[in-house]
Amino acid sequence: MPHLSPVPTMSRVVTLARRPSGVPQPTDFSVEEVELPRLREGDVLVSNEWFSVDPSMRIRLHGGDSAYFASFAVGAPLEGWAVGRTVASEHPNFQVGDYVFHSAGWREHAVVAPTADAWTSPRVVDVSRSRPPQTYLGALGPSGLTSWAGLLHVAELREGDVVYVSAGAGAVGTLAVQIARLRGHRVIASAGSADKVRFLTDVLGADAAFSYRDGDLSDQLATHAPGGIDVYFDNVGGDHLDAALAHLNPGGRVALCGSISSYNETGASQPAVRNLFRAVEKGLTLRGFLARMFADRREEFQRDLHSWLESGSIRFPETIVRGLDAAPAAFTGLFSGQNLGKTLVQL
Amino acid sequence: MPHLSPVPTMSRVVTLARRPSGVPQPTDFSVEEVELPRLREGDVLVSNEWFSVDPSMRIRLHGGDSAYFASFAVGAPLEGWAVGRTVASEHPNFQVGDYVFHSAGWREHAVVAPTADAWTSPRVVDVSRSRPPQTYLGALGPSGLTSWAGLLHVAELREGDVVYVSAGAGAVGTLAVQIARLRGHRVIASAGSADKVRFLTDVLGADAAFSYRDGDLSDQLATHAPGGIDVYFDNVGGDHLDAALAHLNPGGRVALCGSISSYNETGASQPAVRNLFRAVEKGLTLRGFLARMFADRREEFQRDLHSWLESGSIRFPETIVRGLDAAPAAFTGLFSGQNLGKTLVQL
Structure with a gap:
């Protein structure tokens, strides 16, 4: 077994110490040293260099599987998209x-093996100066596919559409704003701070942006989209969706991408949507999706995104924290709105 | 000016006496005698024989226009679909x-004139033994078009779909249940009484039916649709939609047709939907519509419905009240669940 560096026998992982109630705290997680299993036939040992910290992981911290997001067990390592180098195979x-791009993040080393699932199965990726490894977690990875497929194939973006993106300063939102701009659309975005609002307009080119903390969402949308909106890229759910429903034009479309306002809640405390009758009156279409539903378009999407990244047409801001011990705080930062763009842990 | 019967100069109308708060009461309406205007060029005087009483009219009793449902003025006559005979033209x-089929119901005589709006403009209809006049208010009219378009063009019914219809014993629901059955689908329906449940299974051929008053909606759906549902025809909104979202299969579709659970409410008391994240996880599509969005398919839909009615493949139950004075109670009966099928006033 050839190796690049000494093959480790021990490594460190982040585990779920207890199920968070409401907004997760760093103390809900713990960092532990574990023994690495011996490689069996088909196994690959990867030294992780980067892993991804995503809002939707919050769903997996609740008990009870949803069939779509398997629950993490208390005491077991967390998982997430990761990229690293093969040290033994x-x-x-x-x-x-x-x-190798794979789904065993939140740990310094991962033993992975190819499976029949084309979405999660580890695969070798092409890393270069224009494609640094962490790009596969962001613009060329699940975040990129989410924004690309959500706009083009779920919302079915059409010429002349006015587009509204909530959580516009997040990993998916920053790309959705820019892809819509690149295609010539008027884009309105919302975020949670004045800094993010400035970033959205001054750096990413949104035509208008506002902070949801600055006033009634529906009033702010009315101000920034006086002619209404045609497409809403929904990353938040709840009152953001209600405001969009109020201002969508007849025939408008909603890509239901995520619902960060609901991830910390269960049952009756889930944020409510009360404006769905607007969908009846205006003939609106709301369509939910997960990026993995578009796994078969990965090559097409990567070609688009890579060419935009190479030409400098798209920026992909990253909030990077360094070291495994900083990962829990990077994750909880997603819910306080302190992170800009993609949140990544570099090991 | 030839005439069939003496041309009246006075007639009676139902007016809105006051805006109802919550569930409408018959005392929110009043019956008044009015002078009929003299016919001007282009006008037609119709002696109404039947008019339609529909849940969505409740929306027009709130103050403030919605742009899609113009508000009725206090003191002014109500309006609704009607059919009657021309007595002067x-x-x-x-x-x-x-x-003549037209939109000036809730009155004994109506003066109408063709307009550019193909949906509401009065038009001559073909009445015969197999097409009695009130059929144009029901199976061959807006109720029929709603169920036909909602299933076939909004929910995009596909072979093998399991279909759930709420308010299955209403004007639209009875047709949706039967159209789905005619096309070979397994159909589950809900209603508000044991009698209606029996009617749905024993007369209309639903494979399963349940009363929403008999227990938790989600539990009842799980019992009657153990393999989940693929299409939900939503006439109710709120908790019915939440239950359907919980049991829709991946790729499932919802035709958002109406929301009777919301019509008596405004603002924060609107029924909440909390399960929209299920749409994300399962890639569901929810699409709202009004029958008038499918006005250009009227001939195609009438051909289908008429052939099913003629062959006896479809029944169209009616709750008929007689005389203008009974109209307010017929309308308020829609919200207490006492009416079966289409509610009609015969003059």
Whole structure:
């Protein structure tokens, strides 16, 4: 078994110490040293360099599987998208030194093996100066596919549409804003601070932006989209969706991408949507999706995103924290609105 | 000006006495005698024989126009779909004796004139033994178009879909249940009484039915649709929609047709929907519509419905009240669940 660096036998992982109630706290997690399993035939040992911290992971911290988001067990390591280098391989398709994209993040080393699931199965990726490894977690990864598919294939973006993106300064929102702008649309975005609002207009080119903390959402949308909106890219749910429903034009479309306002809640405390009758009156279409539903378009999407990144047409802001011990705080930062763009842990 | 019967100069109308708060009461309405205007060029005087009483009219009793449902003025006559015979005409396309379908119901006589709006403009209809006049208010009218378009074009009914219809014993629901059955689907329906549940299974051929008063909606859906549902025809909104969202299969579709649970409420007391994240997880599509959005398919839909009615494949139950004075109670009966099928006033 050739190796690039000494093959470790021990490593560190982040585990779920207890199920958070409401907004997660760093103390809901713990960092532990574990023994790495011996590689069996088909296994690959990856030294993780980057892993992804995503709002939707919050769903997996609740007890009880949803069939779509398997629940993390208390005491067990967390998981998330990661990219790293192969340090040992018992699989013919993975060579020592290969960069591998896989779903066993939140740990310094991962033992992974290809599976039949094209979405989660680890795969070798092409890393270069224009494609640094962490790009596969963001613009060329699940965040990119989410924004690309959500706008183009779920909301079915059409010429002349006015587009509203909530959580516009997040990993998916920043890309959705820019892809819509690149295609010539008027784009309105919302975020949670004056700094993010400025970033959205001055750096990402949104035509208008506002902070949801600055006043009634519906009033602010009316001000910034006086002619209404045609497409709403929903990352928040609840009152953001209600405001969009009030201002969508007849025939408008909603890409239901995520619902960060609901992830910390369960049962009757889930944020309510009360404006769905507007969908009846105006013939609106709301369509939910997960990026993995578009896994078969990965090559097409990566071609688009890579060419936009290369030409400088798209920026992909990152909030990077360093080291495994900082990961829990990076995650909880998603819910206080302190992170800009994609939140990543660099090891 | 030829005439079939003496041309009246006075007639009676139902007016809005005051805006109802919550569930409407018959005392919110009053019956008044009014002088009929003299016909001007282009006008047609119709002696109404039947008019339609629909849940969505409740929306027009709130103050403030919604742009889609113009508010009725306090003191002014109500309006609704009607069919009657021409007793005097100053329009070349309408002859005395012609049956006319129009939108000036809730009155014994109506003066109407063609307009550019193909949906509401009065038009002569073909009345025969197999097409009695009130059929144009129900199966061959807006109720029929709503169920036909909602299932086939909004929910995009596909082979093998399991269909759930709420308010299954209402004007639209009875047709939706039967159209889905005719096309070979398994159909589950809900209603508000044991009698209606029996009617749905024993007369209309639903595979399963339950009363929403008999227990938790989600539990009842789980019992009657153990493999989940693929299409939900939503006439109720609120908790019925939440239950359907919980049991829709991946890729499922919702036709948002109406929301009777919300019509008596405004603002924060509107029924809440909390399960929209299920749409994200399962890639569901929710699409709102009004029948008038499908006005251009009227001929195609009437051909389908008429052939099903003629062959006896479809029944269209009616709750008929007689005389203008009974109209307010017929309307308020829609909200107490006492009416079965289409509610009609016969004059």
